[in-house]
Amino acid sequence: xxxxxxxxxxxxxxxxxxxxxxxxxxxxxxxxxxxxxxxxxxxxxxxxxxxxxxxxxxxxxxxxxxxxxxxxxxxxxxxxxxxxxxxxxxxxxxxxxxxxxxxxxxxxxxxxxxxxxxxxxxxxxxxxxxxxxxxxxxxxxxxxxxxxxxxxxxxxxxxxxxxxxxxx
Numbered sequence: 001x002x003x004x005x006x007x008x009x010x011x012x013x014x015x016x017x018x019x020x021x022x023x024x025x026x027x028x029x030x031x032x033x034x035x036x037x038x039x040x041x042x043x044x045x046x047x048x049x050x051x052x053x054x055x056x057x058x059x060x061x062x063x064x065x066x067x068x069x070x071x072x073x074x075x076x077x078x079x080x081x082x083x084x085x086x087x088x089x090x091x092x093x094x095x096x097x098x099x100x101x102x103x104x105x106x107x108x109x110x111x112x113x114x115x116x117x118x119x120x121x122x123x124x125x126x127x128x129x130x131x132x133x134x135x136x137x138x139x140x141x142x143x144x145x146x147x148x149x150x151x152x153x154x155x156x157x158x159x160x161x162x163x164x165x166x167x168x
Contacts, residue, residue: 055120
């Protein structure tokens with residue numbers, strides 16, 4: 001009898017779930033970067049200026065949607081080294097690369113852009129050097145850094161914001 005009751009409870013929990021392909025509240029649908037990767041020549045004698053000279057600016061854009069709310073979105077992007085939960089690690093440099101507000105992307109045409117550009121400068125080098133210092137292979141497998149996006153409705157408590165991350 002207990003087994004039948006347990007099975008019945010399990011089956012009762014398998015109800016109708018929302019279709020994951022249908023967006024009904026605030027979501028970050030995608031993040032892109034251009035260029036996605038950069039290859040640079042580094043030697044033991046390379047200086048930060050040598051690395052910076054080989055890099056080009058990287059533009060990071062996000063696509064967000066919130067069909068349940070009529071109004072704009074506020075957003076902020078931060079460049080850093082990512083933790084396992086796709087947030088900035090507390091001990092790494094965290095460089096603010098952009099923020100702002102956009103009109104409602106679901107009702108505005110043309111769709112507003114949510115983009116920020118990472119310039120090849122000392123801020124980027126500080127994030128990259130921090131990654132190498134914490135990497136057991138010292139960057140041999142490549143050097144990654146992340147961009148964390150925080151986005152929320154204009155008139156809603158920031159505690160309700162959504163987060164997304166992009167590794168570059």
